[in-house]
Amino acid sequence: MTVNPAHSALWPAPHASGAVDATVHVPGSKSVTNRALVLAALASEPGWLRRPLRSRDTLLMAGALRAMGVAIEEGVGPDGTGEAWRVLPTGLHGPATVDVGNAGTVMRFLPPVAALADGPIRFDGDPRSYERPLHGVIDALRQLGARIDDDGRGALPLTVHGAGALDGGPVSIDASSSSQFVSALLLSGPRYNQGVEVRHTGATLPSLPHIRMTVDMLRAVGAQVDTPESGGEPNVWRVTPGALLGRDLTIEPDLSNAQPFLAAALVTGGKVMIPDWPERTTQPGDRLREIFTEMGGSCELTEYGLVFSGSGAVHGIDVDLGDVGELTPGVAAVAALADSPSTLRGVAHLRLHETDRLAALTKEINELGGDVTETADGLHIRPRRLHGGVFHTYEDHRMATAGAIIGLAVEGVQIENVATTAKTLPDFPELWTGMLGQ
Ligand SMILES: O=C(O)C1=C[C@@H](OP(=O)(O)O)[C@@H](O)[C@H](O)C1
Numbered sequence: 001m002t003v004n005p006a007h008s009a010l011w012p013a014p015h016a017s018g019a020v021d022a023t024v025h026v027p028g029s030k031s032v033t034n035r036a037l038v039l040a041a042l043a044s045e046p047g048w049l050r051r052p053l054r055s056r057d058t059l060l061m062a063g064a065l066r067a068m069g070v071a072i073e074e075g076v077g078p079d080g081t082g083e084a085w086r087v088l089p090t091g092l093h094g095p096a097t098v099d100v101g102n103a104g105t106v107m108r109f110l111p112p113v114a115a116l117a118d119g120p121i122r123f124d125g126d127p128r129s130y131e132r133p134l135h136g137v138i139d140a141l142r143q144l145g146a147r148i149d150d151d152g153r154g155a156l157p158l159t160v161h162g163a164g165a166l167d168g169g170p171v172s173i174d175a176s177s178s179s180q181f182v183s184a185l186l187l188s189g190p191r192y193n194q195g196v197e198v199r200h201t202g203a204t205l206p207s208l209p210h211i212r213m214t215v216d217m218l219r220a221v222g223a224q225v226d227t228p229e230s231g232g233e234p235n236v237w238r239v240t241p242g243a244l245l246g247r248d249l250t251i252e253p254d255l256s257n258a259q260p261f262l263a264a265a266l267v268t269g270g271k272v273m274i275p276d277w278p279e280r281t282t283q284p285g286d287r288l289r290e291i292f293t294e295m296g297g298s299c300e301l302t303e304y305g306l307v308f309s310g311s312g313a314v315h316g317i318d319v320d321l322g323d324v325g326e327l328t329p330g331v332a333a334v335a336a337l338a339d340s341p342s343t344l345r346g347v348a349h350l351r352l353h354e355t356d357r358l359a360a361l362t363k364e365i366n367e368l369g370g371d372v373t374e375t376a377d378g379l380h381i382r383p384r385r386l387h388g389g390v391f392h393t394y395e396d397h398r399m400a401t402a403g404a405i406i407g408l409a410v411e412g413v414q415i416e417n418v419a420t421t422a423k424t425l426p427d428f429p430e431l432w433t434g435m436l437g438q
């Protein structure tokens with residue numbers, strides 16, 4: 001968790017002079033866009049992604065698939081409305097080099113795809129990508145018959161020697177450090193000769209909604225998937241081999257990236273409307289309706305979207321965020337401004353996210369005068385009167401948006417490297433000042 005001096009530019013986080021009242025169009029979901037790209041690349045016919053997220057993580061995914069020979073044409077959709085990408089799955093070829101940046105979805109979802117290419121695929125990325133766990137994917141692919149060269153640490157960099165096909169079959173992994181290990185194997189599973197059966201052997205499994213998202217999206221392109229929820233064994237997912245359909249899919253807004261805007265309504269006692277909030281979704285951000293209601297707001301899901309209102313009061317919360325870990329920085333920021341203490345649990349694995357998020361949140365909130373302590377699996381946050389200062393972000397998009405939430409209520413907060421939000425939300429500064437009418 002070090003500050004990168006190359007990113008020392010400071011952004012004065014806008015202070016809210018009153019209650020916000022705004023409609024915010026949130027761009028597409030990172031998690032849905034990157035799954036849709038992988039599934040379209042593995043399909044047996046062309047497909048469309050409408051309203052895809054255009055951000056660092058999704059452009060890295062598109063670039064990686066292109067490097068393996070998939071054609072992705074960026075343009076407008078079949079009916080001429082809005083941005084749409086056409087994906088032409090023309091075969092997976094090596095040799096190729098893939099830059100994963102610091103995208104968990106790219107570094108975990110693509111080595112199983114590379115095993116199907118007809119040559120070596122080299123994976124490399126940001127310095128932090130070398131520290132993020134990948135052992136579940138590497139060990140599983142080896143069990144399934146793939147040849148991989150790595151340095152033995154269970155992490156990047158590595159080369160997958162694609163042989164044009166993979167046997168597949170049963171595999172056991174410990175996915176307690178990332179649900180993305182399970183998602184990664186399931187996504188490519190239909191294309192393996194015997195499909196895949198993934199058995200999770202660890203004590204805990206984070207981010208279950210993201211595994212449900214993988215299963216739902218696989219089923220939507222014609223894959224047969226058996227899950228613990230559909231009557232299968234606990235902790236076992238089975239994907240039958242078969243061809244995948246090319247679909248015309250509209251990407252939902254990113255509900256986790258809606259979080260700072262909803263938080264703005266909560267901490268200023270205002271109102272924010274997020275158009276196109278889905279009625280039914282596997283996105284973890286949907287849990288915000290419940291979490292931020294418990295913290296003092298109220299919401300209404302209308303046919304146009306979600307209307308979220310603050311009451312003027314912000315309460316602390318005792319919550320297990322294990323299913324929705326990526327919401328932790330935003331919940332911690334609101335908790336630091338609340339009228340009572342909070343305990344955030346179930347998120348030990350966040351120490352291996354974009355940065356060590358538990359250490360980073362503790363340090364940065366405390367440097368503004370806060371009182372946060374780390375626990376074995378989360379944070380205790382006792383609200384204090386905060387003061388201005390620099391909020392470091394450690395190249396973590398969600399640290400930057402967390403700092404912006406605090407800045408609404410605390411004058412003089414400066415966010416270091418707000419540009420890091422480009423990982424999933426490149427327009428964040430403009431959307432934020434637009435929400436505030438500035
Ligand atoms: O599959 C996905 O799209 C994601 C799964 C989660 O990862 P972990 O299970 O590693 O926390 C989540 O935190 C990440 O932002 C996106």
Ligand SMILES: C=C(OP(=O)(O)O)C(=O)O
Nearest residue numbers: 102103104105326353354
């Ligand atoms: C953990 C996150 O990202 P990644 O997909 O890189 O794991 C996140 O977006 O909060």
